[in-house]
Amino acid sequence: MLAIELVRPGTVEPDAAAAGRVFELAKEGGLLVGKGGLYGNVLRMGPPLTLSEEEAREGLAILADAIARA
Structure with missing residues (x-):
């Protein structure tokens, strides 16, 4: 498992x-990640x-774009 805090x-x-925004943007881009902590x-x-x-x-690329947009 990998994680980003x-x-x-x-x-x-x-x-x-911010985590919620990145989560939703990644999902829109086709990448499923989990959210927790x-x-x-x-x-x-x-x-x-x-x-x-x-x-x-x-x-x-999808994750980097989601982080940049969030």
């Missing part, structure tokens, strides 16, 4: 709202063991 810029304060600010990814490099790059 989102916090408010310049702080260590959890940013659940004690404060609801962690995006969780569990890629399959059969993941190809091309699929990984595609997922990363």
Whole structure:
């Protein structure tokens, strides 16, 4: 499992709202991620063991775009 914890810029304060936005934008882009953590600010990814490099790059592009847009 991989995870990304989102916090408010310049702080260590959890940013659940940003995580929610990234979650929805990633889903709109075709990438399903999980959301959790004690404060609801962690995006969780569990890629399959059969993941190809091309699929990984595609997922990363979708996730990067969702983070940039959020």
